[in-house]
Amino acid sequence: MSKQELVVLGQSDESGACCPGLVTAPLDEDRATDLAKLFKALGDPVRLRLMSMIASRSGGEVCVCDLTPAFxxxxxxxxxxxxxxxxxxxxxxxxxxxxxxxxxxxxxLDRLAAFLKASQTAEATA
Amino acid sequence: MSKQELVVLGQSDESGACCPGLVTAPLDEDRATDLAKLFKALGDPVRLRLMSMIASRSGGEVCVCDLTPAFxxxxxxxxxxxxxxxxxxxxxxxxxxxxxxxxxxxxxLDRLAAFLKASQTAEATA
DNA sequence: ATGTTGCATCGATAAACATCAATACAACCC
DNA sequence: GGGTTGTATTGATGTTTATCGATGCAACAT
Structure with a gap:
């Protein structure tokens, strides 16, 4: 029993086929525009904390009423x-x-992680 | 109610993430500010392409003179x-x-990747 | 119905940002 | 030296963004 992976929802595949990865090849303009929107969304401390607060509720949801007073x-x-x-x-x-x-x-999030993860493979010294 | 995704990943986490990870716990303000700067830097299509062009030269460097004409x-x-x-x-x-x-x-880049990678491990209970 | 509470939207404003032309700087060549 | 080429900095400009107060809307409670 090794790794088992079950992904539901649109995203087809992880680090390999679907998206080149930041380090594997120069990004074309369209993909760059697309991915940059994601990075930009996380490129604000408030949003990053919100994202973390939401995502760290492994089981599920957070009420806005729990988020707002944290800021x-x-x-x-x-x-x-x-x-x-x-x-x-x-x-x-x-x-x-x-x-x-x-x-x-x-x-x-997985899409971003996969995109960055390829970075680690190219530069052998981590 | 809406469908929640179920992601099972049997990976054995050897990323040795020094930092919590987006999903493991809510980010404190300082770390959020710090990481947000990185995301913001990548949150522009031009910079993302530049970063990719530079990083995909696994062995080394790129002359600015090779970068500028690409845009x-x-x-x-x-x-x-x-x-x-x-x-x-x-x-x-x-x-x-x-x-x-x-x-x-x-x-x-590894720091960012590790931070996001933890995202994949936490979705286990649905 | 009336009030209350939780959240979203609107409109305004100040700060940050992407971009350019002009200029400065650094290293080379003659 | 003077001229040329590659890159960085400066200053200006239009656009985007973060933020707020005021308001709107939806669901409850009485």
């Missing part, structure tokens, strides 16, 4: 950052009664 | 992006005669 920012600002993360495909949400719950979309 | 941008703009990548610790450079050569700093 010294207004509620609309947090809402705005959550929207950006959602537009980037990193998280999704659903309203349940009065509250809105967010959860991570691991496929997108 | 439809002015030379100062490319120079500016290279500076940002350098300030982020992703690349370094050296002048050799008339030309300036850039190379990737894999340790920084």
């Amino acid at each position: 010294d920012l207004s509620q609309p600002t947090i809402s705005h950052h959550l929207k950006l993360l959602r537009q980037a495909g990193l998280i999704d949400c659903e309203r349940r009664g009065t509250w809105v719950y967010y959860w991570a979309l691991p496929a997108t | 439809d941008l002015s030379q100062p703009t490319i120079s500016h992006h290279l500076k940002l990548l350098r300030q982020a610790g992703l690349i370094d450079c050296e002048r050799r005669g008339t030309w300036v050569y850039y190379w990737a700093l894999p340790a920084t």
